[in-house]
Amino acid sequence: MGIRSIKELDLKSKKVLIRVDFNVPLDEEGAITDDSRIRGALPTIQYAMDQGGKVVLMSHLGRPKGKVVKSMSLLPVARQLSELLGASVNMAPDCVGDQVKKIVDNLSSGEVILLENLRFHIGEEKNDPGFAKELSELGECYVNDAFATAHRAHASNVGICDYIKDTAAGFLMLREVEYINKALKDPKRPYAAVIGGAKVSGKLEVLENLIEKVDKVIIGGGMAFTFIKALGQNIGKSLVEDDLVDTARAVMEKARSRGVKLYLPVDCVCAPDPKSGRDAVTVTIQEIPAGLMGLDIGPASAALFSEALDDCSMIVWNGPMGVFEQEPFSQGTMDITRKIANSKALTIVGGGDTDAALHKSSLVEKVDFVSTAGGAFLEMLGGAELPGVKSLER
Ligand code: AMP
Numbered sequence: 174m175g176i177r178s179i180k181e182l183d184l185k186s187k188k189v190l191i192r193v194d195f196n197v198p199l200d201e202e203g204a205i206t207d208d209s210r211i212r213g214a215l216p217t218i219q220y221a222m223d224q225g226g227k228v229v230l231m232s233h234l235g236r237p238k239g240k241v242v243k244s245m246s247l248l249p250v251a252r253q254l255s256e257l258l259g260a261s262v263n264m265a266p267d268c269v270g271d272q273v274k275k276i277v278d279n280l281s282s283g284e285v286i287l288l289e290n291l292r293f294h295i296g297e298e299k300n301d302p303g304f305a306k307e308l309s310e311l312g313e314c315y316v317n318d319a320f321a322t323a324h325r326a327h328a329s330n331v332g333i334c335d336y337i338k339d340t341a342a343g344f345l346m347l348r349e350v351e352y353i354n355k356a357l358k359d360p361k362r363p364y365a366a367v368i369g370g371a372k373v374s375g376k377l378e379v380l381e382n383l384i385e386k387v388d389k390v391i392i393g394g395g396m397a398f399t400f401i402k403a404l405g406q407n408i409g410k411s412l413v414e415d416d417l418v419d420t421a422r423a424v425m426e427k428a429r430s431r432g433v434k435l436y437l438p439v440d441c442v443c444a445p446d447p448k449s450g451r452d453a454v455t456v457t458i459q460e461i462p463a464g465l466m467g468l469d470i471g472p473a474s475a476a477l478f479s480e481a482l483d484d485c486s487m488i489v490w491n492g493p494m495g496v497f498e499q500e501p502f503s504q505g506t507m508d509i510t511r512k513i514a515n516s517k518a519l520t521i522v523g524g525g526d527t528d529a530a531l532h533k534s535s536l537v538e539k540v541d542f543v544s545t546a547g548g549a550f551l552e553m554l555g556g557a558e559l560p561g562v563k564s565l566e567r
Contacts, residue, residue, distance in 0.1 A: 174566045176342040176350070179217060179316050184226035186282050187530050190312025191217060191343065192329050194319035194545070195232035195250045195287075203244060208253050210321075213545050215257060217318045217343030218285065222260070227280035230254075231268055231288040231310050232328055239295030242293045251287045257519040262287055269294065269307040278309050297328050305332025318343025320350070321546035323561030324553075335565040338477070342565055345545065350562060352542040356521050360386055361486035365518075366510065367478070369394030370492030370526065373417045377424075378555030381493065384428050389485070391436045391478050393470050393494035400425065400437055401458055409443065436481050440471030442505070447496045469495025470489065470505035479512045488513055491524040491551065497533070514539040523550035 181190075193214040198206045205211075214230075221228045234243040248264050255262040265273045269289035280286060288311070291297040296304025305328035309315070315337040317323075317330055323346075326332075334340050342350070366383040368376050373396040384390060392400055395412035402408050403421040428435040437458070443465035455471045456462070472480070475494075482488060490513055497506035504506040507530070513520050514536035522531060523544030533539045544550040553559055 176347075176562065176565045177550045177567060178347055179220060179341045179343050180291065182314050182339055182341050184221055184224040184314065187313040188277060188311065189221045189226035189314055189316060190229045190231065190308070190337070191221065191316045192319045193218070193230050193232050194321045195230075195247060196234050196321070199244075199249065203249055205249055205253055208257070210228065210545060211250060211254055211257060213345050214283060214318050215341070216317065217345060218258065219397070220344070221316070222283045223287060225282040226259055227277070227282060229277055229280070229286040230285065231291055231308065233292040233297065233322070234290050235292070237290060237292050237297070239292070241293045245290055245292075247287055247550065254285075254287065258285070262286065265289055267293070269304065274310065291327075291329050298325075298505070300326050300328050300332045302332055302335070304328045305459050306336050309333050309336035312332045312337060313449075314339035314341070315339050316343050317561060317565055318345045319561070320346045320544075321337075321549055323546070323559040324549040324557070326560040330561040331564045334411070340565050340567060346562075348392075348542070349544055349546065349550075352521050353544070353550065355519070356487070356489045356554060357386065357520040357556075361519055363388040363485045364487040365389040365391060365482055365485045365489075367393070367482075367488060367490040367495045367513070368492050369396065369506070370524070371412060373399045373414050373421060375416070376551070377420065378557070379551055380424055381427070382554065382556040383489065384424065384431065384433055387433060389434045389436065389481055390428060391481060393438060393478070394492050395501065396492070397438050397470075398467055400506055407461060407463070408467065409463050410466040411461065412466065432483070436478060438467075438470040438474035439477055440473040441467035441558070442469040442471055442495065442502055443467050447499050447502065450499060450501050455499050468499075469497075470504040472504075475505050475508035478509060479539060482512055482516060482518070483519045487519045488516060488521070490520070491527055491554070493526050493530050497526075497530050503533070507534055510534040510536060523547070523554070
């Protein structure tokens with residue numbers, strides 16, 4: 174069993190129903206503030222058009238929870254897509270129903286239509302078979318290019334595959350699966366995982382799974398303090414998950430017993446809280462003052478982590494090293510971003526905040542692969558089988 178590529182489908186004159194992820198951020202006026210998700214789907218859309226397909230696009234936007242919410246209409250996306258494709262993209266009034274069916278039946282080869290927000294219908298998130306069947310009637314073949322939703326079993330990415338025989342993955346989906354599989358199954362050694370972010374709880378599966386595959390684990394961000402506490406050190410007011418201190422100890426023991434080198438910060442930038450940057454001080458990890466919290470790795474940690482990454486041939490990175498959104502706590506994340514981006518290793522990066530840090534550094538082009546997904550990237554790295562990928566297997 175495997176997943177077919179869109180290239181293996183005969184699209185000529187067929188209604189090609191494509192699940193894309195157009196869940197773009199909008200400002201208060203409803204303008205798109207970042208269109209990278211639309212750009213990410215362009216190769217698949219353009220290919221389907223070039224092959225003479227009648228292209229029917231569907232996506233969700235925001236969380237309307239089964240109700241029509243005007244501010245969550247995909248209309249601004251249709252306009253932006255039209256501009257990016259240099260071709261007109263019509264907007265359907267809904268994503269199911271007789272009227273939509275009629276519009277889709279009247280499409281010509283190479284034409285594109287965008288259906289209205291899938292989540293205006295409660296059946297989408299409930300993976301309702303009736304809703305999935307209705308969607309399926311809009312395509313003679315189905316392509317899923319929305320990797321970012323693959324960790325959810327919804328009607329448009331899972332249920333629908335019960336009703337359409339010809340299914341395939343789009344180029345974006347294929348690339349995501351290919352690179353995450355490299356991280357899981359095709360290590361280039363030495364291989365390092367760099368894991369940061371706020372909490373251990375969100376990254377536990379990833380840590381536990383990757384420790385079985387990598388040679389080095391580097392832990393930064395707020396989650397590092399649970400590990401530092403597990404070593405018996407004082408962490409002041411730093412973020413900690415007390416219920417996971419034992420788990421952190423077990424992770425360190427697992428790393429030790431497998432010969433995996435585990436790196437924790439040796440210094441940090443502390444302040445009373447993230448808003449009090451003016452009062453920030455850099456201290457060793459052994460000397461965090463009682464009333465302060467660690468909000469970034471310090472320069473000694475950045476140098477240590479960089480040195481550990483020097484000889485690596487493969488690096489997977491998720492999660493910032495500190496509260497990088499707030500000065501003066503971005504330096505550690507920026508140092509590690511530069512190190513990873515300029516590394517000769519195969520670099521695989523994912524997660525919303527990590528992606529934001531990369532964009533902030535303007536080094537995104539230098540990384541081999543940046544996932545468009547947060548949850549799906551983490552779940553797959555954590556060893557889970559994603560329903561939105563599995564449903565494409567034939
Ligand atoms: P995550 O979504 O788990 O990757 O966490 C990302 C968030 O972690 C970002 O918003 C950071 O501001 C936050 N973060 C990183 N380091 C720390 C820290 N030392 N203390 C508190 N929050 C942190």
